[in-house]
Amino acid sequence: MSSEHSKYSTNGQKKDRYNKNSKKKFQPNFTKKIPVWKQIDEEISQLAPLYEEIDSSKIESFDDFPLSKRTKDGLKKANYNKPTEIQRESIGIALKGYDLLGAAKTGSGKTLAFLIPILETLYSSKWSKLDGLGVLVISPTRELAYQTFEVLKKIGRFHDFSAGLVIGGKDLKTESKIINQTNIIICTPGRLLQHMDETVGFSCDNLKILVLDEADRILDLGFAETMNAIIENLPQSRQTMLFSATQTKSIKDLARLSLKNPTYVSVHENSAVSTPQNLVQNYVVCDTHDKISFLWSFIRNHLNQKIIVFFQSCKQVKYVYEALTRLQTGMTTLALYGTMNQLKRMEIYDQYVRKVSAVLFATDIAARGLDFPSINWVVQMDCPPDVNTYIHRVGRTARYEKDGQGILVLTPFEETEMINDLQAKKIPITKIEVNMKRIENIDSKLQSMCASDVELKESAKRALKAYMRSIYLMSNKQIFNIENIDLVKFSSSLGLVVAPKIRLAKNQNKTSNKEISIIKMKDSQGEEDTEDASGAETEKTKLVKKLRDNKLVIKKVKQPLNFAEFTQNDEEAGSLFTVKKNVNISTDSEDTPDDTQISKKVKVKSKASVAKRLKKKNIKINEKVLFDEDGNRIADGINVPKSVNLTDQLADELDKKSDQAEYSGINIEEARKMLQNEDVYDKQLYRQRVKRDHREKRFKEKEARRAKRQRSDNLSEAPVLLGANSDNESDE
Numbered sequence: 001m002s003s004e005h006s007k008y009s010t011n012g013q014k015k016d017r018y019n020k021n022s023k024k025k026f027q028p029n030f031t032k033k034i035p036v037w038k039q040i041d042e043e044i045s046q047l048a049p050l051y052e053e054i055d056s057s058k059i060e061s062f063d064d065f066p067l068s069k070r071t072k073d074g075l076k077k078a079n080y081n082k083p084t085e086i087q088r089e090s091i092g093i094a095l096k097g098y099d100l101l102g103a104a105k106t107g108s109g110k111t112l113a114f115l116i117p118i119l120e121t122l123y124s125s126k127w128s129k130l131d132g133l134g135v136l137v138i139s140p141t142r143e144l145a146y147q148t149f150e151v152l153k154k155i156g157r158f159h160d161f162s163a164g165l166v167i168g169g170k171d172l173k174t175e176s177k178i179i180n181q182t183n184i185i186i187c188t189p190g191r192l193l194q195h196m197d198e199t200v201g202f203s204c205d206n207l208k209i210l211v212l213d214e215a216d217r218i219l220d221l222g223f224a225e226t227m228n229a230i231i232e233n234l235p236q237s238r239q240t241m242l243f244s245a246t247q248t249k250s251i252k253d254l255a256r257l258s259l260k261n262p263t264y265v266s267v268h269e270n271s272a273v274s275t276p277q278n279l280v281q282n283y284v285v286c287d288t289h290d291k292i293s294f295l296w297s298f299i300r301n302h303l304n305q306k307i308i309v310f311f312q313s314c315k316q317v318k319y320v321y322e323a324l325t326r327l328q329t330g331m332t333t334l335a336l337y338g339t340m341n342q343l344k345r346m347e348i349y350d351q352y353v354r355k356v357s358a359v360l361f362a363t364d365i366a367a368r369g370l371d372f373p374s375i376n377w378v379v380q381m382d383c384p385p386d387v388n389t390y391i392h393r394v395g396r397t398a399r400y401e402k403d404g405q406g407i408l409v410l411t412p413f414e415e416t417e418m419i420n421d422l423q424a425k426k427i428p429i430t431k432i433e434v435n436m437k438r439i440e441n442i443d444s445k446l447q448s449m450c451a452s453d454v455e456l457k458e459s460a461k462r463a464l465k466a467y468m469r470s471i472y473l474m475s476n477k478q479i480f481n482i483e484n485i486d487l488v489k490f491s492s493s494l495g496l497v498v499a500p501k502i503r504l505a506k507n508q509n510k511t512s513n514k515e516i517s518i519i520k521m522k523d524s525q526g527e528e529d530t531e532d533a534s535g536a537e538t539e540k541t542k543l544v545k546k547l548r549d550n551k552l553v554i555k556k557v558k559q560p561l562n563f564a565e566f567t568q569n570d571e572e573a574g575s576l577f578t579v580k581k582n583v584n585i586s587t588d589s590e591d592t593p594d595d596t597q598i599s600k601k602v603k604v605k606s607k608a609s610v611a612k613r614l615k616k617k618n619i620k621i622n623e624k625v626l627f628d629e630d631g632n633r634i635a636d637g638i639n640v641p642k643s644v645n646l647t648d649q650l651a652d653e654l655d656k657k658s659d660q661a662e663y664s665g666i667n668i669e670e671a672r673k674m675l676q677n678e679d680v681y682d683k684q685l686y687r688q689r690v691k692r693d694h695r696e697k698r699f700k701e702k703e704a705r706r707a708k709r710q711r712s713d714n715l716s717e718a719p720v721l722l723g724a725n726s727d728n729e730s731d732e
Ligand SMILES: Nc1ncnc2c1ncn2[C@@H]1O[C@H](COP(=O)(O)OP(=O)(O)OP(=O)(O)O)[C@@H](O)[C@H]1O
Pocket: 079, 080, 081, 082, 083, 084, 087, 104, 105, 106, 107, 108, 109, 110, 111, 112, 244, 245, 368, 369, 370, 371, 395, 399, 400
């Protein structure tokens, strides 16, 4: 991204530079030139009144819009001549300054529908560097922000505004220095908020336009907190534009943004189908354990094509990419997912943009807005959580008058509900039968690869768990049901000869505050052994020790329970893997966490019940034994049998009692009271510990966020002077 001097003057004319070596003599121009500022003033005064006269039905080319010469030149240079429907309908409304909700199918040109009015509004306001930030465009992913920034640079090349990409990457300080001079910022919500919080002098007070690209995504729960905080920092008097193929109509969302009588522009609302016309959509029904072989065969049968394959989780993408790449698909394989290093992510994005044929395995970070040229196939290996996700994923193909095909892979249990949902939303999709004879089964190949490579095997395990977990967490229980998955067969299909032990807490919402997360720790140990290799005492060992110190009976359970265990990362696992505090964990257990399983039915041995039993058996405990000075026994007492353990606290109390009243044996009532007190004390301790754990967790999360920010890439480019193009720019 260049910031070289412009070869164009501000009015878009090519500079006539004097060339020393040229034989042509320098000829001073004596004709009186109109100053640039005057030309701009004149142009603006002519354009503004024309906005009211825009009639979208009469617009055939961009020249028919009252746009500045600079914008028109930029559009021509980028080969945009004829506006698409959404552009025709919304540019006029946006130029008039109205708030706008723009909805149009995927690939129909929504990006220009907001970028053109942005440039024009700033131009007609004679926006300068001194005016600071005039426009914010918020995108849900870094890739999409980057892509939008590239389009802005192309069509805004003859303007003088500065534009910046704020998506995290450069250290905040470097970015902060330039962000204050930027007129147009294309950003992701998290990084923007960070600047709002941390960059001294970063002000949005003059903001004229706010654009939310993929608005329904930006306004959904995932970004809710961040967006609310961002909106608080924005002036009320601004123009707001929302764009998406699946536009939000939620009054709540619109209220959050304080939209003023927004105009709803939905160009395809009456269309018979809600997906692009040139898109052919099919689905196949295939058991979970046949999916990977199906994918392999599909790729092998579609060499020399450009394919994007969606999975539900990063770990699945990672494993399938690793495994199929080793098996050699016969074409370039790439993977794109959120936990990937940011530099690598952008590298992959660029690589896939340039490729004519390749397979990209991706999560939903690639589902929205990305405009990879000429994708032939979109394969959805996992049933999407909802119809909107389906629409965005499949919309990566058949963009702007191009053809494309989509394949959705469903299990027999997902078929009916999902297809009904899709058809209800006007999505034409046809079933195609899979010829199982033509499917090359790769289970044994994967198994032998996993057997010889522990890392790959671990990756397979993680992929399996991540998939199971994603199914478990889906809200639509009519479609997604974990019990429909044959774990043994599914594991085997991923290369795991032995199915991993999988467990889950059944009523995760009903967990009492007495429950603590222990399996989570087990899982993190299992998954991140290297991190624990330092020999540091793990949380789990500490806990087991503590339980032992408290003389709670620990029992080892050999057989795992027939539940499932899912974790994508430790934090997320917390709510799923639970065990009660008063569990039986075996005292004979070695401290190997993998061996220790938590018993399903926990029998609590209360101290009162122990005492009762002793009383019943007429066993007197803690009786005071007195000796004379010569060591002769004065009174007989019965020692507490070794096998019975009472807490030290209880023993002390009993000793005290016996001291006071020559007490012999146990007073059940007294003991019960003491136990009750002790219970209260235990509870307090437990609550404190939970609080402390939460505090630590929050702190760790905060630290992780900070570290992530520091680690992230150097992609933030800001500000770019839009008018400062040079011949060597890559897009030419
Ligand atoms: N007027 C136009 N003339 C020619 N091509 C266009 C025009 N407008 C947009 N395009 C092209 O159409 C493609 C899709 O545009 P864009 O990415 O803006 O679609 P979109 O509606 O935002 O899609 P999505 O909903 O997936 O985000 C791009 O390659 C873009 O260059």
